[in-house]
Amino acid sequence: MRGRVAIGLAVCGILLAGCGTGDDAAPSSQDSAEASAGEPGPYFGQCGSVADEEVRGAFAVTAFTMITRNSVGCEWEVAGFSGPSVSFSWYRGSPIDRERSGSELIGRPAEDIEIDGNPGFSAATEGYMCEVGVRFGKDFVHWSVSYGDLRPSADPCGVAEQLASLTVERAQ
Structure with a gap:
């Protein structure tokens, strides 16, 4: 039973590692600009x-x-x-x-x-x-x-x- 759990955890770890982009760089300036584009609107009541x-x-x-x-x-x-x-x-x-x-x-x-x-x-x-x-x-x-x-x-x-x-x- 322990062997199956260990194998399952190892497989999950490998799969999760494959989900990353491998790029630890900060978000691009374009992404930051799009996220901050525009000011909040007025109050509408x-x-x-x-x-x-x-x-x-x-x-x-x-x-x-x-x-x-x-x-x-x-x-x-x-x-x-x-x-x-x-x-x-x-x-x-x-x-x-x-x-x-x-x-x-x-x-x-x-x-x-x-x-x-x-x-x-x-x-x-x-x-x-x-x-x-x-x-x-x-x-x-x-x-x-x-x-x-x-x-x-x-x-x-x-x-x-x-x-x-x-x-x-x-x-x-």
Whole structure:
């Protein structure tokens, strides 16, 4: 039994040694520059500084059955298995291109947008769902609007861009 354990440990050691690059040099200046590119963005406040009434008005829904607020963001939902929802997220120190690529990977082609001089993207699915991301240095904010199984009462991208514009205007 001890022999098998010793052999197993030796094999693991050899395999782990093969995982290294063999290069103990410091990260390249390009890696360091990419990691430190851009400054942190402004403060956006809870829910992107957008009030529940403003979300209801833009979304053209009279009432939400659930509103979630936490350290990551906010979500407004209407009852139903695949009911409508609106969400806001604030990403600190996270690359917006990762979010954009994720949208494209799941079939929502992204388009470049700009809100008040800040670059971003908009990505939609069949007029029922749209997301908008806006970059601020190392940070970005993200609004997502989904009408679920319901017929949209407003253009999802229009709603997402309107809410993103309010957030950008109110950034501190």
